[in-house]
Amino acid sequence: MTRTLRGAIALAGATALCLGVVATSGAVQPDAGSAAQGDVRIGLLLPESKTTRYEKFDRPYIEAKIKELAPNAQIDYYNAAESATTQQQQVNTALAKGDKVLILDAVDAKSIQSSVQKARDAGVKVVAYDRLAQGPVDAYVSYDxxxxxxxxxxxxxxxxxxxxxxxxxxxxxxxxxxxxxxxxxxxxxxxxxxxxxxxxxxxxxxxxxxxxxxxxxxxxxxxxxxxxxxxxxxxxxxxxxxxxxxxxxxxxxxxxxxxxxxxxxxxxxxxxxxxxxxxPYKPEADIAATMAVNLAEGKALPADLTPTTVTSGSGEKVPANLLTPxxxxxxxxxxxxxxxxxxxxxxxxxxxxxxxxxxxxxx
CATH class of the missing domain: 3.40.50.2300 (Response regulator)
Structure with missing residues (x-):
């Protein structure tokens, strides 16, 4: 193959890629076919399994939505079994594994603050799920x-x-x-x-x-x-x-x-x-998953995904989506x-x- 032909093929590929990016820019949900999804690695940290909702509803709904939006995403799952100490250790493990975003339902909203700060220091985004963890959380979804x-x-x-x-x-x-x-x-x-x-x-x-x-x-x-x-x-x-x-x-x-x-x-x-x-668990789970995939792909969260803000116990203003019970x-x-x-x-x-x-x- 000549150098000229190789250059033409490369130029055509680059043009197609640019057109794909332009076509999907500004979308609320990530493009399931984007090249970035191979880099999507999300840690899902739930607080316990005694309450039936977490294993029966929250986990499968969140994982399914992540896979819908980013089929090649890596999901690392952790359940803290009601232990705040265990959950702090699990955050450490998630950071060591290279998770780019954590979906975190805190066992103890106060004690997890240092772990949330550790994630921020490592450049890892945190989506607070159902309970608002203290610390520099990037987004929050729950009910009113x-x-x-x-x-x-x-x-x-x-x-x-x-x-x-x-x-x-x-x-x-x-x-x-x-x-x-x-x-x-x-x-x-x-x-x-x-x-x-x-x-x-x-x-x-x-x-x-x-x-x-x-x-x-x-x-x-x-x-x-x-x-x-x-x-x-x-x-x-x-x-x-x-x-x-x-x-x-x-x-x-x-x-x-x-x-x-x-x-x-x-x-x-x-x-x-x-x-x-x-x-209803599915709307909450779907929003959390969509937030996480957007953040993992380096995208800003659109306004309709975070229509309000809340103030955490440690004083941070957090973009939020509060649903109606x-x-x-x-x-x-x-x-x-x-x-x-x-x-x-x-x-x-x-x-x-x-x-x-x-x-x-x-x-």
Whole structure:
């Protein structure tokens, strides 16, 4: 082959490449066929597996979206099993492996700050997922967590009706190391304060259902079961432990939750839990994955992907996308968790719940 012919071929290839870049510039999502995707290496760090959402929904949704946008991307997955120390070590491992972006759902938003700073110093971007980690985070996606608490508080008041002023409620606010828990709590208090008497209020480290069960049993002993008219639970995991304690005491009072776990939907059908709050996982996961791939390819995040900003606990302004949560009760299960693809009717309506499903119009 002559030098002239080789030069013409090279020029044609370069021209085609430039045209491809021009054609895709300004797009919200990365071009799945771009040459840069071979350099896309993303670390996905989730906090635990006790809550069913992380392994069943968040991880597969995020990984699928990354692969859709960048088929050749390398994804390194880590689960911290509720240990803040383990998660810090996992960040170190991800940096050593050469991950360019971390999608991070922090076990402890404060203690992870030094790891986030270490990532920044190494030129690695961090997308805070579901919980806002402290430190120089590059982007954040979650739900409006104060709104979650407001919806829970209103649902509890609605369920109490005239009983709101005739007794006391017990509040279970979740893990003190989770910044979302503080927002749920603030939202709930903004609705409940002055309208109900709060007899007992608890934080529950690591969102442990067993601890919630013990706390609820202690509240029943301290206050008397005839005095308790309702229970605020910040999520469905806690609600599971609380419901067991209520049943053991022969009680059935309004009980809130969050995350739309399968067992919570089934408790709602049986009437042992009043509502849950659904935060559809796929939209949140898709946004996190899209943020991460853009950042890994060296692209700025478009405005419609980060329409707002939030301030982290350490004072940083973080580009953010906050989605809207939805209350799920017995009347709208089909139009929420079933329609959104979280569960099929068959998964919900096992023989134990068949009669309740029929009453709710699911079968």
């Amino acid at each position: 967590n104060r709104k979650v608490g407001e919806l829970q508080g209103k649902a509890l008041l609605d369920a109490l009706g005239d009983k709101a002023g005739s007794g006391e409620i017990v509040m279970h606010n979740g893990s003190p190391t989770d910044p979302n828990a503080a927002e749920f709590k603030a939202g709930a208090h903004s609705v409940l304060d002055g309208k109900v008497k709060i007899g007992k209020e608890y934080d529950t480290p690591n969102w442990d259902p067993n601890n919630a069960n013990q706390q609820m049993s202690g509240a029943i002993s301290a206050l008397g079961k005839d005095k308790i008219v309702g229970v605020y639970s910040a999520n469905d995991g806690l609600a599971a432990g609380i419901a067991t304690a209520l049943k053991a005491a022969g009680m059935n009072v309004p009980l809130t939750g969050q995350d739309a776990q399968l067992d919570a939907i089934q408790r709602i059908l049986l009437g042992t839990q009043t509502i849950t709050v659904e935060k 939805v209350v799920v009760d017995k009347t709208n299960i089909k139009d929420t968790v079933v329609k959104d693809g979280l569960y099929t009717v068959q998964e919900i309506c096992t023989p134990t719940y068949a009669a309740a499903c029929k009453d709710a119009g699911l079968q």
